Amino acid sequence: LIDVAEWAENNVASVLCSCLATHALLKHFHGIDRQPMQQKRWGVFSHRISDELHPLIRDINTRFDVPHSRYNDISREQLTAAGLNVLAESADGGVHLAVSPDQARVIYFQGHPEYDRVSLLKEYKREVLRFASGERKDVPPFPENYFPDAARQLIEPALADTAALADILDRAVEPHLDNTWGDTAKAIINNWLGIVYQLTNLERTKQFMPDVDPDDPLNIRKQLKQK
Template sequence: MPIVAHSSLPAFAALAAEGEDVLTEAQAHRADIRELHVGLLNMMPDAALQVTEQQFTRLIGASNRIVQVYVHVFTVEGLDRSPATQAHIDTHYERFEDLRDEGLDALIVTGANVANRPDLADEAFYEPLLEIIDWASENVTSVLCSCLATHALLQHRHGVHRRRLLTKRWGVYEHRQLRPDHPLLHGTNTRFDVPHSRWNEVTTTQLERAGVEVLIASTEGDFHLGVSSDGIRTVYLQGHPEYDLVSLLKEYKREVTRFLDGEVAAIPPLPDRCLSADAARLAHDHLDAVLTARERGGAIPPFPEEQLAAGLENTWADTAKAVFANWLGLVYRLTDLERGVPFTPDIDPDDPLGRLAR
């Protein structure tokens, strides 16, 4: 779907420079094509804020070559921001109040860093997030939640509380379809990989007890993709299909830096099934060299990011694009021509996919 560069958000220029299909507003207005307005509620921490803008916008843009999509990026209160990041938000982000008045066809809600309070409801952003989610549930065709947003919404709607893991689950895990007949999975492989990165999880068993239909899961990563009982109004993601090839590598580099700076006591493990055997050996050798240098008071060798990146493989992007294409395709078919009206008059909001099945 061609993305329309309708604001000063730097992600638009960055994606255009990569060769993505990004239109100017003048180009978009010359084409008599119905548009989609997709909100991106970005709650990611400062270091990942702008790359997350690009990752989700890239996935949206890869979904279709015809429909023009306006991506409206905004955030919530209650998140600690540096002055530079707050300036970026003030300059390039939109206000939820304006988007609420103008309307959205679909909404993506990202994950976020938390203060690790015992209950998600105690996080400062929890109530502002739920205000937006509750509005979207009535006024937006479909809401797609990622990672922590999924955990927050499942707790709010179904009383499903995430569980703390003994160790961080991060890496690239094999997944399988559980419902290959669901329209969100049309054209996807029956077996594929998905990146995960989290300290907490909700399980397939928890979701099925709550009436959430799980579409994709794995033995190791467990639940990845599920939908509300109507099949489309809410889409829940626990993995990270939006990740770039180097996303997990950069997370590992950040964890190594935190270890060296004394922020964490334990040596960070490599992300599972992320690096080739040779690259994994290089990472272990580098960490050994770092520890040896510290013991001897020598210079710390630089992180071999380029060499490690050469050992990466992307085994999830095609399926991620297919799922997002299916999702936005369903939104396009279901949503009303009038912006902000979630369904055409002939669609039952409690069974929106029913008409498509007939």
Template sequence: MPIVAHNDLPALQRLRAEGTTIVLPAERAAQQDIRELHIGLLNMMPDAALEATERQFFRLVGESNPIAQFYVHPFTLDAIPRGDKAAAHIARYYESFETIRADGLDALIITGANVTGEDLSRQPFWAPLGEVIEWAWENVTTTLLSCLATHAIMHFRYGQPRVLQPSKRWGVFSHRVLDKRHPLVADVNTRFDVPHSRWNDVSRAQFEAAGLRVLVDSEEVGVHLATSHDGLRMVFFQGHPEYDTISLLKEYKRDALLHAQGKLASEPPFPDHYLAKHEQAILLEWRDRLRQTAARGEAAPEFPEALVAPNIDNTWHDTAEAVIGNWMGCMYQVTHRERNKPFMDGVDPNDVLGIYSV
């Protein structure tokens, strides 16, 4: 599904520079007689991850289907505090929610976010996110919720608050498909890996108590993929299938540096099922030097990313592409040609894909 370069967003230029074929010039798109799809990206990530999150989701969607045209419409919430650089990026490249709402969308992706404290209802994004969700439910064919966005909507819409876990669910974990007939997991391996990075969890029992459909679960870390009762209008991820190969490595570096600076109480463990023993040894040596330099008040030693990253296996991206491709395909089959109408005539909003009434 080529992403149409209808603006000069740096994420599109970065993907093109990588040699990818998923970015289509706007002038070429105009010559193709293909129904374009308009996808919103509500990016709630903090400043440091704002552009990386754009690239991750653009790449995942763009690689999922080589035929249809995909127009991305990034936006954020004004209530989220921003630094000058991120604010300038948003002002130049992002659209307003008012514009998004007026023009309409075929689908919407809502990212995670960084929060302070456990009570999501006290976060600055709580009320405006609720407004977006209510609008999307009535006007958008399908909304995909990533990690913390899933937790927020489970609390906001379904009355199922997330639960703090004794330890962080962090690493790459094996999952199993529970409902093989659902089109979102069609032709997907019945077991596959997904990265997770979270302290909190919404359990399978909570999803089911809310009347939602759990499609993919893990014995170690719980639910990854679920949908609203109708099968498509809301799609929930608790994991991070969009993660790059080294995303968890960068998180490890961040937390190790925060600990060395006295801003994190304990040293981070290694992400589960992610690093081989040789790479762990390299990082342990770096961490020893980090302790020494911190004690002397010196600059941190260079992080050995170049030694570690080439040996990290990516065991999740292909399946993530397949699931996102299925999601886009399901949406394409039922969305209305008018972007402000969520469904074609005759589609049952309580069984969007027609798989539960059969």
């Protein structure tokens, strides 16, 4: 992963990463150490935009959901101390979206915008089967804000029979699940692709367009200094 990131630094206009890759690149490029949490952050959390002017989040909802599934966290304070710009965050889910100090070269998702409707369901099923096999000693909790009441009512009576529960999760629970994050995730990634197109030279051997400053590709830092 680090080899790819270092290659990309000198060959492409921008890199986008999520969750574990985000933590790895933040450590490599900025020396930021992720911090273990007492409990896994697992579920769907509501986030708000914290910098409405950045082109990456142009014309997206000011509040939107994001799935998270991780044991470690990097805080707003750690990110801003290293010069990164936080674009979206949550009181319960922490920082979701930040950009490198140059505002464009690396896009950091701490959540999982790429998850589909059943990604967390598959993770929950995996943990249930680990419990059934004895690999896990405690009954896995529900991912937060993911299973609606109708789904919980199907799951809870079946927890004593994990063999039956696996079938219930696949057959009966899935229809009750909603994807409340996908449209916003696609909008952000579409904005990112637009930025990449804007910055990238038409010649494959050249990284940027002639007028692009690699340290300030979108001229955001220059504009801030002029204010």
